[in-house]
Every structure is written in structure tokens, then in C-alpha cells.
Amino acid sequence: MSVVEDVMVLGSDHPLRSVVRDEHLLLSPPHPPKVPVKLWAEHPPLTVVHYPQQYEPEAFAPPRGVYENDEIRVEWQKLDGRQPFYHRNCDVDEISYQIGGGRTLMSELGVIEFQPGEFSRIPRGVAHDNYGREDSHLLFYIPAPVTELAPAQRESGAMFPPFPGWQPGEANEAITQCMAALGHDITVFGVDEQLLLEQVHQEDRRMSVLRADAGQDITWLYTTDRVRLGMVTTVPGGRRRYRRTLDADEIQYQAHGHRTLITQRGVVDLEPGDFVRIPLGISHTSVVAEPGDYVSLLSHQELPQVAKTTRTADAYTPERFPNLAVEVR
Structure with missing residues (x-):
């Protein structure tokens, strides 16, 4: 089957170019080389990390790191009660996404009461703490300053x-880097x-709560010159269209929602609570039978x-495709 692949670059909403592909060849191993020299590497399949979205009680534990390099850190956290200290970042803006449960963010810029599906950004240098009630959320530490793209x-x-x-009681503040x-x-x-929280009355700035537009295929919410963060909405219908960044x-x-991710590094069924990393330069698309994001x-x-x-992607087999519904992204 012929499919279209959009070749993308970071920061642009429009393809650098679009290419017509044979889907079977796109996903299959390369043809054997005709020379007795190894010309390319063998790459492992995609890997999935899963943390349950349903809250399970346990003693307080620090956030779990999921992905990290020397400028970005992605964490998953669950919380029932207070954190042990107020926290102030030296080097990053701290963005959160509320998965489930209730969470109160207390800071020098005021208080936010989160609902599932909401994002917020704590600017670098602002002290803050959280009070969770069977809460789970994601944290993205991104070099400051981060620009907000949505109202x-x-x-x-x-x-x-x-x-x-x-x-008000005894409290500590931790200053951190890295x-x-x-x-x-x-x-x-x-x-x-109390003195820390009353600082809000001396501040002109406030923190914004953002939410993706469910009517858009993709809503970009935050950006820097090297990072983009947003939400993608998936719905059944349309032809498969691949994307290569x-x-x-x-x-x-x-x-x-549930989604099947099809890539040049394997095919994997995703469920709520799954993380996956698609390396740069890898063509991929999704198929769904139900709405999701x-x-x-x-x-x-x-x-x-x-x-x-938690698990790894399976090798591509064409026999699996006829049973899959499709969606645009």
C-alpha cells in the first residue's frame, strides 16, 4: 500500500517535504547488501515504560525518572499528602501535567488546584510545594526560559x-540544580x-494553567529553541500518514485511549500510563479504534x-495491518 510520509523539523508545523512510500518496504528490513561489507547497524526495538494511572497507596517516594539527558528530565510522580520540603530550581522551568487525583500547588506566585488534563509551568527560581490526594502527575524539567504557546x-x-x-509549621526549602x-x-x-506563601502579595506575576484544545489534532503548549511540548488528539478515520522528525x-x-504505534523500530500497542521514545529520524504513525490523546x-x-x-515493540508483520483502524497522525 502507498502511504505519505511527512518529513518534519523541530519548531515547524509544516513538513519540510512529503514523500510517497511503499508501506511494506518502509517497515521491512532492508534488502541484503550486494557487497561483503557490513554497511549498517542493527538497532533494538522501541521500549515502553509503564506506570499505572490508578492510584496505589505506598509510602512517599521521590519522583521516578523516566527520560533524562544533560538538559531535560522527565519524571512520573504520585503523591498522597505533602512533599517533605519546598523546592526552588536554579536552572530550569518545571512543567507539570496532571494525570489523575487531586493536587494543590503552593508557591510564591500563588496557589493552583489542578484537575486531570491540566498543565502548568513553575518559572525558574520560584519556591513551591505540592499537596496531593491520590495524585499522579508528570514533571518536565526544561532549561529556562520556556515560552507558553496557548492562552x-x-x-x-x-x-x-x-x-x-x-x-503553618516547620518547613524546609531545598535549592537544587541539575x-x-x-x-x-x-x-x-x-x-x-506562611511568610513564604505571603510573598504572592508582593508579586505581579502569576502561573498559568493550560489545557490542550480537544478539537485540534495537536496543541503545542510550551517551547524553547530546542524543545517542544504539547498534546496530540487521536480519532479513528482517515488514511495512515507517517511522520519522520x-x-x-x-x-x-x-x-x-488505546493506540497502536507503527514504526521502523517495531509495532507496539499502547495503553494509558505508557511512555515510549521514538528516536530522531524514525518514521512512525498511529492507528486507533477509539478516541484518545x-x-x-x-x-x-x-x-x-x-x-x-516494561515491554518492547514487536517486529512488523503485514498480516497484522488489515485488522487495524486508522487515524490521521
């Missing part, structure tokens, strides 16, 4: 108490929690997986 749904605000039952990775604290010290790894987090992070620099692999 705010609402903003943080002064709120006292920040949540019912809150009482994307807040464990063990990269610079200094930790005691703070007056020449200058960026893509991290995908399946938020809602996923978070997409494009990184100009390679973004290796640091979490344990």
Missing part, C-alpha cells in the same frame, strides 16, 4: 489557607512557611530512557 485557562492566586486543614535530580541539592534550610527525539505519554515532547538532543523497560 491561560486560569491563573494561580492568593489563597489562605492553601487547602482545608493547612496550618534538573532537581536526587542528590543535586545545593543547600537545604528552614523557612517560615529529522532533528528531535519524541517522547510520548499515552494519557487516554497523548503528551508529546520533542527534544533536539537525544533523550535516553533511564527507567526500567
Whole structure:
């Protein structure tokens, strides 16, 4: 079957060029070489990391690193109660995506009460803490400054108490570098929690809460010259169209719905709670039988997986394709 592949570059919504492909040849191993020299490497299949979206009680644990390089860190966190300290980043803006449960973000720029599906960005240098109720969320540490691309749904605000039952007490503040990775604290010290939160009255800035437009195929929410972060909506219908990004790894987090990811590094069924990394230069598409969406992070620099692999993609077989519904992206 003939398909179209869009050749993309980071930061552009339009293809650099579009190429007609034979889908079977695109996904199959290359023809054997006609010379007795090994001309290309063999690459492993895509790997999937999974964390359940349904909350499971456990003692407090630091966020789990999923992908990391020397400028970006992607984490998964669940929380039921307070964190052990307020936190201030030296080098990055901290973006969160709310997966499920309830979470109150308390900061020097005000308080946000999150609903599932919402994003926010904590600017570099702003102290903050979280209070979760069977909460799970993603964290993206990205070199500052990060630009917001979508209008705010609402903003943080002064709120006292920040949540019912809150009482000011002994609190610590941790200053961190290296994307807040464990063990990269610079200094930790005691703070007056009420004084810290009352700083909101001295600030002109507020934090914006963003949400993807469900009516768009893709909503880009945040950007730098080397990173793009947004949400992709998938619906059944249309012809398969492939995408190859020449200058960026893509991290995908399946938020809602089930999806089959077809790539030159294998085919894998994704469910809510799955992460997958598509290396730069790899052609891929998705097929779905139900509406869904996923978070997409494009990184100009390679973004290796640091979490344990849950499962791997299967090798392509043409027999599987006739039973798949299709979608545009």
C-alpha cells in the first residue's frame, strides 16, 4: 500500500517535504547488501515504560525518572499528602501535567488546584510545594526560559489557607540544580512557611494553567529553541500518514485511549500510563479504534530512557495491518 510520509523539523508545523512510500518496504528490513561489507547497524526495538494511572497507596517516594539527558528530565510522580520540603530550581522551568487525583500547588506566585488534563509551568527560581490526594502527575524539567504557546485557562492566586486543614509549621526549602535530580541539592534550610506563601502579595506575576484544545489534532503548549511540548488528539478515520522528525527525539505519554504505534523500530500497542521514545529520524504513525490523546515532547538532543523497560515493540508483520483502524497522525 502507498502511504505519505511527512518529513518534519523541530519548531515547524509544516513538513519540510512529503514523500510517497511503499508501506511494506518502509517497515521491512532492508534488502541484503550486494557487497561483503557490513554497511549498517542493527538497532533494538522501541521500549515502553509503564506506570499505572490508578492510584496505589505506598509510602512517599521521590519522583521516578523516566527520560533524562544533560538538559531535560522527565519524571512520573504520585503523591498522597505533602512533599517533605519546598523546592526552588536554579536552572530550569518545571512543567507539570496532571494525570489523575487531586493536587494543590503552593508557591510564591500563588496557589493552583489542578484537575486531570491540566498543565502548568513553575518559572525558574520560584519556591513551591505540592499537596496531593491520590495524585499522579508528570514533571518536565526544561532549561529556562520556556515560552507558553496557548492562552491561560486560569491563573494561580492568593489563597489562605492553601487547602482545608493547612496550618503553618516547620518547613524546609531545598535549592537544587541539575534538573532537581536526587542528590543535586545545593543547600537545604528552614523557612517560615506562611511568610513564604505571603510573598504572592508582593508579586505581579502569576502561573498559568493550560489545557490542550480537544478539537485540534495537536496543541503545542510550551517551547524553547530546542524543545517542544504539547498534546496530540487521536480519532479513528482517515488514511495512515507517517511522520519522520529529522532533528528531535519524541517522547510520548499515552494519557487516554488505546493506540497502536507503527514504526521502523517495531509495532507496539499502547495503553494509558505508557511512555515510549521514538528516536530522531524514525518514521512512525498511529492507528486507533477509539478516541484518545497523548503528551508529546520533542527534544533536539537525544533523550535516553533511564527507567526500567516494561515491554518492547514487536517486529512488523503485514498480516497484522488489515485488522487495524486508522487515524490521521
